[in-house]
Amino acid sequence: EVTRDFTHNLPKAELHVHIEGTLEPELKLKLAQKNNIDIGQKTIAEVEENLKYDDLASFLAVYYPAMEVLVHEEDFYELAMAYLKKAAKNNVRHAEIFFDPQAHTSRGVKFETVINGLYRATVDARALNIDARLIMCFLRDLSRESARKILLEALPYKDKFIGVGLDSDEHNNPPMKFFNQFCTAQEHGLHVTAHADVDQVNSLEHIRELLEVIGVERIDHGTNIVEDPDLVEFAAKQGVGFTSCPLSNDFIASDMKGKEVLELLAKGVKVSIHSDDPAYFGGYIGDNYYALAQKYDLTKEQIVALAKNSFAASWISEQQKAFYL
Numbered sequence: 001e002v003t004r005d006f007t008h009n010l011p012k013a014e015l016h017v018h019i020e021g022t023l024e025p026e027l028k029l030k031l032a033q034k035n036n037i038d039i040g041q042k043t044i045a046e047v048e049e050n051l052k053y054d055d056l057a058s059f060l061a062v063y064y065p066a067m068e069v070l071v072h073e074e075d076f077y078e079l080a081m082a083y084l085k086k087a088a089k090n091n092v093r094h095a096e097i098f099f100d101p102q103a104h105t106s107r108g109v110k111f112e113t114v115i116n117g118l119y120r121a122t123v124d125a126r127a128l129n130i131d132a133r134l135i136m137c138f139l140r141d142l143s144r145e146s147a148r149k150i151l152l153e154a155l156p157y158k159d160k161f162i163g164v165g166l167d168s169d170e171h172n173n174p175p176m177k178f179f180n181q182f183c184t185a186q187e188h189g190l191h192v193t194a195h196a197d198v199d200q201v202n203s204l205e206h207i208r209e210l211l212e213v214i215g216v217e218r219i220d221h222g223t224n225i226v227e228d229p230d231l232v233e234f235a236a237k238q239g240v241g242f243t244s245c246p247l248s249n250d251f252i253a254s255d256m257k258g259k260e261v262l263e264l265l266a267k268g269v270k271v272s273i274h275s276d277d278p279a280y281f282g283g284y285i286g287d288n289y290y291a292l293a294q295k296y297d298l299t300k301e302q303i304v305a306l307a308k309n310s311f312a313a314s315w316i317s318e319q320q321k322a323f324y325l
């Protein structure tokens, strides 16, 4: 029998968590007060009252305004440290954490403020037995010029993050919009991943661009790939990872996408389970494993296979991988 202890205590890698999506109502209120920002909410109940969404666009409309409480380096440090402590309780041993610099620089916060605060938390996470790394995401609903600008600003700090990703509103924002930025990142030795959110318009075309043209190492969500068996075979052969987030999917698509996850697992694709925006979708990574296990009656072997895939699809060294696999 699969228990909550089993899913939470299993050693795992977190590959799909947005640090801004770990901003819990309590910390949001605390930072708002500290930084003298009127967010229009004074109690945890009032913040929670505001958490209403049923698709990607309605989620993002709540998600971005909440970030304005993050101003100083210390705020980013505190946000990341709070997440890492929760991750440690979920027995996360390795974390590759997304951040959205443009969501902060567009409000006048300096890139260096964001990265220095987050990076310092990843260093301190070693004391929690977590190997934590950062992935800088481009906001795909902003212009390619904006993405180019933030990448050039970030490159002097490239020893503080290990890759680039692509997130925010996918509608009418195909991966190829950012082809040049992905190429530049790859030329600088950075890893590359990108979101292909569930059930989006042109989902398969976006996945095809990512796999065949850009050559990403992972796709975040991306489970719509099951609609094209040839692409699935290609992804399996290339060893591309797919980071699926059951509780997020349940909000965004009213479906945990467990059937798709099991199909990919059976076909030898490196699919794994993650948390996306845990403060918004009702649970951290252990809760995501447990919810999926309950709903789809997963065996312990399937759960262990998913956890092993999280290390296999991670960007740790081959030596570290051998330890976990």
Ligand code: HPA
Residues within 6 Å of the ligand: 018, 021, 056, 167, 168, 169, 195, 197, 248, 276, 277
């Ligand atoms: N999709 C796109 N952008 C996001 C998400 C997501 O699930 N979470 C945070 N930013």
Ligand code: ZN
Residues within 6 Å of the ligand: 016, 018, 167, 195, 220, 276, 277
């Ligand atoms: Zn995501």
